[in-house]
Amino acid sequence: MSALTQGTHHIGLTVSMLEESTAFFTQILGWKEVFRKPSYPAVFVSDGSIMLTLWQVKSNHRMEFDRRSNVGLHHLALGVANEETLQQIxxxxxxxxxxxxxxxxxxxxxxxxxMMCYEPSGIRVEFLCKGN
Incomplete structure (x- = not known):
């Protein structure tokens, strides 16, 4: 049976620091802000291949990462072109x-x-480049 889906349309992340998380993707990684919905509040960002929806959480109840205890996003893994780009990031x-x-x-x-880091709201982000 072949897959009934066709890749990722977008990924929604709940963040505690909307502007800072937006800046992580746009200012550090060079993504584009696609749309902003202040009434939600949410910001949509894209690198041209994937879109993320960053949703502002109402209360800042953060659980520390624990892959053995918490259900949910383990980390977001983003591909990069080469080792030079990985070092630049x-x-x-x-x-x-x-x-x-x-x-x-x-x-x-x-x-x-x-490599692995935490964006401003505490979400783990991995950057990975394939070897030659």
Whole structure:
């Protein structure tokens, strides 16, 4: 049986810091703000391939990440073109003062590399480039 779906249309993330999370994607990663809905409030951002809807949470009840206890988003993994771009992202995030879980490193025995950080609202974001 073939899949009944055709890729990702968009992913909705609930964030506690709407403007700061928007800036993470637009200012650090170079995404475009597609639409803003102040009454919701929400901001839609895109890198040209994927769209994220960033929804402002009403109360800031945050649960620390625990992959063995919490149901929900484990992390958002974004592909990057090459190791040079991965290093550039790492530097921009480091310069911003955001928390980096681990810097660029091999995935297993390589040759792919990845890094993990937290965007301003605390969502784990992984960046991954395939090896040659």
């Amino acid at each position: 790492h530097q921009k995030i480091a310069d911003s003062g955001l928390r980096i879980e681990f810097p660029p490193e091999d995935v297993g025995d390589g040759p792919s590399k990845h």
